[in-house]
Amino acid sequence: MLGLHGGSGSSPRAEHQARGGRPTRGAAVRRRAPDEPLDVDVLIDDFEAVREHLGIEAWAVLGHSAGGGYALRYALRCPESVRAVVFDCPCWDGDLTDRLRLPVVAARLEEAGKVEAAAACRHLAAKPGRITAADESRLVMQELDESYLDLFFHTPESARAFEELMESAGFTEQQWARGMSHQPLLDAMYQPQVHLLAGLRVPSLLVHGRSDLVVPPEVVETYRTEVARGAVHTFAGSGHFAYHEEPEEYAGVIASFVREHAS
Structure with missing residues (x-):
């Protein structure tokens, strides 16, 4: 599984899945050259380079917050590389x-x-x-x-x-x-992406906390109606970080979905 987080990340799901993390250009992990361009297409190129380097034919992708936007764009651009997608409180329109x-x-x-x-x-x-x-x-x-x-x-x-x-x-x-060096990607968070959902063809799951203030209810409803192979799970006792507030349920839901669609 490729995990795409919006900022610095941590997760309890590692015990259930072997996973990679995106080359975190600036989010406390990887240093970026001053003259290196940074946009979503560059990130997707990175995802593909990592997948090919590891010899993985196709994998599941989990995108949290801003990472949900990267995951959507990745699945649309490279559907042959993505077996299934989990959108965790995705930011599809800032x-x-x-x-x-x-x-x-x-x-x-x-x-x-x-x-x-x-x-x-x-x-x-x-x-x-x-x-x-x-x-x-x-x-x-x-x-x-x-x-x-x-x-x-x-x-x-x-x-x-x-x-x-x-x-x-x-x-x-x-x-x-x-x-803070991910600043060039902030503009991408404010580009509307909800209209792209209808083009999603791989199996997907949208998970969100009942108290989350990133993915609006109308966006969840659009996902329900526009995504043919999509499902929704709501964590009743969580906000934006269900993997922190309800770790056991979160890990179980994600692992079950990935095993069904990407194992």
């Missing part, structure tokens, strides 16, 4: 994602007494045109300070546990800083 979570952020900012920041969130959420990477929505959302991470979890306790996990990871400050 505009739709921001319009889902900005009002939630605004409400929490108001509760914290940050009225101006809350107003900025609501103003951006009501933008007549598309929200783009240039709008830098994350900056206004980070006005939540310590509670920013709570946006991505079903419970505050899960967020705190995740913070402890990051603190114990052992990465240096320099390694964490590399996580």
Whole structure:
């Protein structure tokens, strides 16, 4: 299995599947040359190079968050290389994602007494045109300070546990800083991809947490209606990181799907 994560990743599913990880250009792992171009096509070329180097005829792909967009594009471009795809809380349109979570952020900012920041969130959420990477929505959302991470979890306790996990990871400050060198890919997150779903031909599974604020309900519904060989699984006690909040159920669901369609 090829795992494509949106940022620095970790997962309990390793005990169930032999897997690879994408050459993480900038997400705390692999250093990129300053003059090396970086876009989704370059990543897909990397995926194919790794697959061929390992002598794998075809494999399953799991894409989390922004990685869900890379996985979709990969499956569409190289269907002969992809036996099955798991889309884990995929970001297929940053505009739709921001319009889902900005009002939630605004409400929490108001509760914290940050009225101006809350107003900025609501103003951006009501933008007549598309929200783009240039709008830098994350900056206004980070006005939540310590509670920013709570946006991505079903419970505050899960967020705190995740913070402890990051603190114990052992990465240096320099390694964490590399996580920002994926910036050239942010524009790709805001390119609408939902319309591409109808062209998906390989078996696929969309999984998401009930509290996730990345994949909007209307996108899940579009997936249900447009993807002929697709299925959906919702984790009732999770947000954006079901593999952290419900690891056993997550591993079981993913392993079952992969064994059925890609073993």
